[in-house]
Amino acid sequence: MLGIETSCDETGVGIVRGTELLANVIASSMDEHARFGGVVPEIAARAHLEALEPTLRAAVETAGVDLRDLDAVAVTSGPGLSGALMVGVGAAKALAVALDKPFYAVNHLVGHVGADILREPGSPDRGALELPTVALLVSGGHTSLLLVRSLTDDVELLGETIDDAAGEAFDKVARLLGLPYPGGPQIDRAAADGDPTAIRFPRGLTLPKDLVAHRYDFSFSGLKTAVARHVERLRDAGDEVPMADVAASFREAVADVLTAKAIAACTDLGVPRLLLGGGVVANARVRTLAAERAEAAGVSLRIPPLSLCTDNGAMIAAIAAQRIMAGHGPSELGVGADSTLPVTVVQA
């Protein structure tokens, strides 16, 4: 099974055999977005078109398979950036028709959960993914909390960001601190010697009144504004901005709210399992805090290898393979890219 992923700024092509990972090749257009401080959709879409063919070639070569030996072709049909998704969808359909193979259009977010079932040849056995599980998927493009009862046909959205994605908040705060893009690793570095309790930045949607309607939703735009206001006040007064403390306090606010809500979902729903996915998992503080809180709450924590946490094609192929094994047929060749594909639709 071959999977193509083009929902944001990474062009990913993965090849899997069931749950065995044969190739996971990713080309990123991150550098091209750097001077804009965030992903520019048109630049991402242009980069996907240029990267697709080389990435496809490299994946086939790595896996040591012939394209004609594939059983099916899978693609991310949403959610994501519309123009970017369309490049992958057009390519995947063409590949399926040219090779006379079935076509599977898969949900990106469910793909992040599916990344967990993949095994790299020779890597230690991590044991099977147990279900149901709560999944926290955090990147520059999405911040979602899911309840996954089945990877193939039962995924529920518990909550998501109502404004910026967490990764986007890292980028924006990095920018206002004068740090380059992408913000995640920069903030991490700047925060290393900082005091995470130095400044009490707001935790979005955690007040009792917010918890009624938005128990599992996230909001990072207020946090970003609070950091901006704090920095402006210091600069206006001619004071030096304590970069390390601001970065550490901001990072703590993000990690706190992400993990608190994820653990709350596990506890509320009586699901003692939490899975993390998405590029923000690369953030050490998010992982550490999740591990501490999971342990305290008696929740077992699963984190796929980092190379499979960021957007990739292998996770898309993995979900399609699961769908086939569960007896589902291919998608219609007429399905389009859906930038807001709901998580309940595992396969379009």
Added chain:
Amino acid sequence: MLLAIDTSAGTAVALVADDGRVLAERSSPDTRRHAELIGPFLAEALAAAEVDGARLTHVVAGIGPGPFTGLRVGIAAARVIALARGIPLLAVPSHEAVALSLIEGGAVAGRFAVVTDARRREVAVTVFAARLPMPVEVEPAHLVARVAFAPAEGVAAHEVAEIPAAALAHAALARLATGAAFPEPRPLYLRAPDVTLSAPKRVS
């Protein structure tokens, strides 16, 4: 057998024999649903011609100009088919397909312009000389504000809303016959990506 794909205006797919006979054609003028239509059109064209991908000898891609989001779908599809089947990809400016049909149909003489909509109140224009075996570009594709567009004296403007994929295949055959080089299979964007680089704004 050539498979031609153009998504610079609507979505168009055609299968054309080496001698130019049109074996199958699918097209829609819809300027939005390229990602949806490309799949069924490819499958239906192959089915109508009663062939599979293994019979293709060339893929022809229309490289625009045209609205980018749709244009990329066809080029991505064409590139991947060429890779999957191990056959050459021939890129043809979409306006050239129209120019060739106009010349062959005796509809033009001297110099003429092929015009397509470029959104944002602009048109994309290519000026050709009505010469065969293949049209000669006098002025490469460029954008002009629609209100300001006025072709030069003696240049007839032909605005079209669709690029027939069969005509695209014919243009590729004409280039092959004359040994003319093909352009790179990249979109004729004619416009830089739309981004504004603003400094972070004050919040207080």
